[in-house]
Amino acid sequence: MARNLDDLQFTEMPISELVGPLELCVTPQEPLETLENYLVYLNDSSKILSDEEFTLIKRITIIYVQYASPPSVPDSAVVSLGGYLFFWFVLNTRKTTRELLSTAECFVDELTTGSGSGPYSATIKEIQAGWEGWPNLRRFIDNFESMVCAMAWELENWSRHDHPFDYYDQIRTHSIGTQAWFDAWRGIRGLGTPLHRGTEIRRLEYLGRKAQYLANDLCSLGRDLRKGGSSSILVHHHTKALTLSAAIRQIEALHDATLDEIVSLVESIESAPDIPEAEVWYANFVASCTAGNAQAMALAPEYYRRLRVE
Structure with a gap:
């Protein structure tokens, strides 16, 4: 299933060299119930969505996560992906909520109404049938496949820590599921290639x-x-022989440095001469997704704390 991704230029290491094939299965119901409860908690915390908006966003989020997470993935990973999607809508669609939600709902319908030998093949067939006009359709499908295969590698190697961090970084930047979501919205907004500020x-x-x-x-x-x-x-x-607290501090520093570079890059793209408006929108969209995920993660520990108390 995994394809050679050299031509996609978003990874230094083809995912096909790292992982094997996997058929995608629908996420078990229990993590989805945890996610639904978490979305209710997020909405109660933010208090900026109408009941109608929240119901639609919740439906879109749960269906997307259901098809994007393989079986046996930890509840925390399912909740993380759902939380980031939720906050993306909250942060990034306030001016055009109705238009974008309508488009997203159509996209979700494409993911969930197909027929085939399994959820994954049905998903790909529906995307191919319904979105042939997409710029970068092949890129989206390849990235969706690489996400699933990287998730499979993680599940099979969950307890191993003997790979160098750079190797693990390549796996995680695929398995996080974000690139397929980015590609979906690049297609929805009509961003083709080459991009004005592609690098x-x-x-x-x-x-x-x-x-x-x-x-x-x-x-x-x-x-x-x-x-x-x-x-x-x-x-x-494990690989750097650090105490757990020291490793946490290093990851926090790496996370903060990554956010700083995102801010600088967005500012650079926005100030570039003659840049298409769609690319400015997309740069801010990526930053907004990242901010949404950070907000969801900030609230998650409190949510889990309440679960333990209750």
Whole structure:
């Protein structure tokens, strides 16, 4: 299933050299119930969505996550992806909420109404049938496949920490699931190739994926430790022979430096002469996704604390 991704230019290492094939299965119901409860908590905390908007966003989020997460993925990973999607809508669609929600709902329908031998093949068939006019359709499909395969590698190597951090970084920047989402919205907004500021935007996409997996790992470390899961912190801890607290501090510093570079890149893209408006929108979209994920992760520990109390 995994394809050679050299021509996509968003990774230094083809994912096909790292992982094997996997058929995607629908996420089990229990993590989805945890996610739904978490979305209710997020909405109650933000208090800026109408009931109608929240119901639609919740439906879109849960359906997307259901098809983007393989079985046995930790609850914290399912909740992380859902939380980031939720806050993307909250942060980035306030001026055009109705238009974008309508478009997103059509996209979700494409993901969930197909027929085939399984959810993954049905998804790809529906995308190919319904979105042949997409710029970068092949890129989206390849990135969706690489995300699933990288998730499979993580599940099969959950307790291993003997790979160098750079190797783990390549896996995590695929398995986080963000690039396929970025590509979907590049298609929705009609961004083709070549891009006016393509080098900077590819770097921005990578940093967005990296910042999100680092934030997720910082948020879910306690749960991952209890369940024997892997994270960038644990990889740092083992491969660099650091104490756990020192590894956490290093990951926090890496996360903050990544966010700083995102801000600088967006400012550079916005100030570039003759840059298309769609590319400015997309640069801010990537930054908004990253900010949304950070907000969701900041609220997640409090949510889990309440669960333990209750």
